[in-house]
Amino acid sequence: MWGGGSQAIFNNMLAVDNFALFFKLLFLAIAALVILASVDYVSKFARFRGEYYALVLLSTLGMMLMAATAELIAIYVALELTSISLYILAGFLKDPKSTEASLKYLLLGAVASAVLLYGMALVFGFTGETHLGEIARTIQVMPPQALLASPALILGIVLLVAGFGFKIAAVPFHMWVPDVYEGAPTPITAYLSVGSKAAGFAIILRVFYSAFGLPEWLSLDWGLIFAVLGAIGMTLGNVVAISQTNIKRMLGYSSIAQAGYLMVGLATVGLSPAADILGRSGLLFFLASYALTNLGAFIAIIAISGKLNSDLIDHYSGMGKRAPLLALALTLCLISLIGLPPAAGFMAKFYIFSGAVHHGLLWLVIIAVINSVISAYYYLRVVKVMWLGQPAS
Structure with a gap:
């Protein structure tokens, strides 16, 4: 994707290309800086330090997979790996504000995940494919009249926009942002504001460019x-x-x-x-x-x-x-x-x-x-x- 050649591994579920490499390096740099910024903060305010760093690394792994996945089911698994780790990290301080932030993030995130999954199901139901490249080829050979006459595909794309919009804090899917940013541990607020957003844009570009850009x-x-x-x-x-x-x-x-x-x-x-x-x-x-x-x-x-x-x-x-x-x-x-x-x-x-x-x-x-x-x-x-x-x- 975007020059330099591309290879696929794990039965074409993961793409190895310049696009994925760029985001993997970006996520690793973000995670390294967040961990360095967390050392003093975690020692003062948080218990279970090992679990804290493990969750940061798990969420980073999920973000790296999100940038490389070229298949709808793998996208959902990578996204949930990232999201569940971040739900826990948002409430890591165990005080009322942090707990409220984690609960709001969890509930709204669960709704967004359900919306996203339903959108994926509609796209799969219309095309019969879960791989992004195959979805693009299926859509390409169909006449425009058939595509425009299909409410399932249009609704599926709209639901994908809504689900991904939550991950990047786009209006009108931004309701969780102020309370979660205020209540979460400050290093995790930083991580959410840059890592989660970058991962969301990576997957939006991958899905809409590869599957719906033709x-x-x-x-x-x-x-x-x-x-x-x-x-x-x-x-x-x-x-x-x-x-x-x-x-x-x-x-x-x-x-x-x-x-x-x-x-x-x-x-x-x-x-x-x-x-x-x-x-x-x-x-x-x-x-x-x-x-x-x-x-x-x-x-x-x-x-x-x-x-x-x-x-x-x-x-x-x-x-x-x-x-x-x-x-x-x-x-x-x-x-x-x-x-x-x-x-x-x-x-x-x-x-x-x-x-x-x-x-x-x-x-x-x-x-x-x-x-x-x-x-x-x-x-x-x-x-x-x-x-x-x-x-x-």
Whole structure:
């Protein structure tokens, strides 16, 4: 997939290609940083340290399988391996907030898994295949009239979008994000915000590019679906983030907005899946830069919160004087999340926005640029509090 040749193993269930390799390396880097960030945190706040690290590694294994699977049943198994590990990790602190976060994540995740499984069943019922390549070939030989007349296939695709939308925290499947991000252990919040999201986008690209990217009408449809969801998501996430006082909750809504920006790249790939190099390379670069930048922000927050014993933004007042290196690290990460030059976030947005304009999505790029300006308010508010606020006595 996407150049460099591809091989299949385990009866064509797993693909060995550049796409899978990129995401495997990304997931391993994320897991390594999360484990390093967890050492002091787990020693202070959590019991069962061995189980904690084992669950992080299990979820990482699931994410790596998600990036490589080319068969619907294997996709579901890999996704559940990741999800169940994360449900447990979200409630690892055993306090009321952490338990509430885990329970909400579990219940809503179970519903999303059921929706996803039903969508897979409908696609299988229509095509008679579970392998993504065979699904694509079956759809390709069918006349467009037969495809359009099939409510089962259309409903199956819609349910797949809904199920995967939960995993990437896309609107309107984002209800779990703020409470789970606030209540989960901070290293796991970081892991959820980058690892789970990257895995969700990996599987969306694999499924929709491999199985539904061939017929023109199908690729057009799912590209526009993601464009509309992206516009709604980035707007809602940024607007609600403005009023947040808890930095973890603020970054939770920020991650919803970031998913909206990523959907600009998805929409671009969907509108031209066979030939578009700019859109897909920009999307992968955005994913990598967002993952490392957001993870860096959370690592700084873990260190600062360890000193303050608080996640409230107002309590960060004067951190530029008390811990200038931590404040500087967090500032640089927030600037990149805004997309200001010369940060990596600026180049990432430039690439995906350029691809979108090239494929006629100027309206979506205008919405995204306006939302980037809105996001600057709440990101720079944290910077202002840290550098211009007075340290608490």
